[in-house]
Amino acid sequence: MQAEAATITPSGAAELIQNAAALIFDVDGTLAETEELHRRAFNHAFARHGLDWHWDRTVYRDLLRVTGGKERIRAFHTRQWVAPSLSDAEIAELHRIKTAHYAELVDTGCCRLRPGVADLFTAAKGRGQRLAIATTTSHGNIEALLSRALGPRWAADFEATVVGDDVRHKKPAPDVYLEILARLKLAPPDCVAIEDSANGLVAATRAGIPVLITRSMYFREDDFRDARFVLDDLSELAIQIKN
Numbered sequence: 001m002q003a004e005a006a007t008i009t010p011s012g013a014a015e016l017i018q019n020a021a022a023l024i025f026d027v028d029g030t031l032a033e034t035e036e037l038h039r040r041a042f043n044h045a046f047a048r049h050g051l052d053w054h055w056d057r058t059v060y061r062d063l064l065r066v067t068g069g070k071e072r073i074r075a076f077h078t079r080q081w082v083a084p085s086l087s088d089a090e091i092a093e094l095h096r097i098k099t100a101h102y103a104e105l106v107d108t109g110c111c112r113l114r115p116g117v118a119d120l121f122t123a124a125k126g127r128g129q130r131l132a133i134a135t136t137t138s139h140g141n142i143e144a145l146l147s148r149a150l151g152p153r154w155a156a157d158f159e160a161t162v163v164g165d166d167v168r169h170k171k172p173a174p175d176v177y178l179e180i181l182a183r184l185k186l187a188p189p190d191c192v193a194i195e196d197s198a199n200g201l202v203a204a205t206r207a208g209i210p211v212l213i214t215r216s217m218y219f220r221e222d223d224f225r226d227a228r229f230v231l232d233d234l235s236e237l238a239i240q241i242k243n
Contacts, residue, residue, distance in 0.1 A: 014237055041105060202226075
C-alpha cells in the first residue's frame, strides 16, 4: 500500500527532494532504461568469444540479482556444469567486449534519459543542490550514457561519482553510498538516494539515506516497502518541483 499511495501523491516526494542537500543517483534503470542494451551487449560478447550462451529476458532478470557485470558472467558460468572453465582474464575480456559494444549501442541514440530526469537535474542545479552518482556499473558505461545524453562536460555537474569497482563490496552492500557520503562530507539524512531496484534500496537504506524509487522495466515487482516514496517515473515529480 505504501508504494501505491506514493505513486499517486508525488507532492510528498517533491518535498523530500527539495529539502535535500544532495541527490544521489543510481544509473542503470534509474537514469535510463539501459538494461536491454546491456543484455544485448552481453550476448554479443558471448558470440564473439565463441560461447553458445544466450541470455533472454527471463534469464537476465534473474541474473540482475547479482550486481556487477563480471560477477554476473561468473555466476552464470558456475551454473553451466558442462561449460569449459573461464579464467578471470577471460571473464575480464568478455566484459571488455561487452562494455565496448554497449557504448556503440548507446552512441546510436537509442537510449534516452527517462521522463523527468533531465528536468530534475535542471531544477536541482537551479536550487544549488549537490548531485552525485552511486552505482554498480562502470565508469565507461556512465561516460557512454551521459556524454550522449548530457554532453561531453556532463561530469562537471556531479560532485562525486562512485562505481562498484571503486569500493570493496557492491550493492546491496552500502559501500558506494558510504563513500559518496564521505566525499560530500554530508550526513545520511541530508541526502536522498534515487534508485530503481531492491538491491539499490537496501544499499542506500543500510547507509541511512532515505530512498525514492522510480520503477524500471526489470525491477518493477521488487519489494520497495522500505522506500520513502515509489513513483513510476520522475516526470510528475519534476512538475511538482518546478511549481
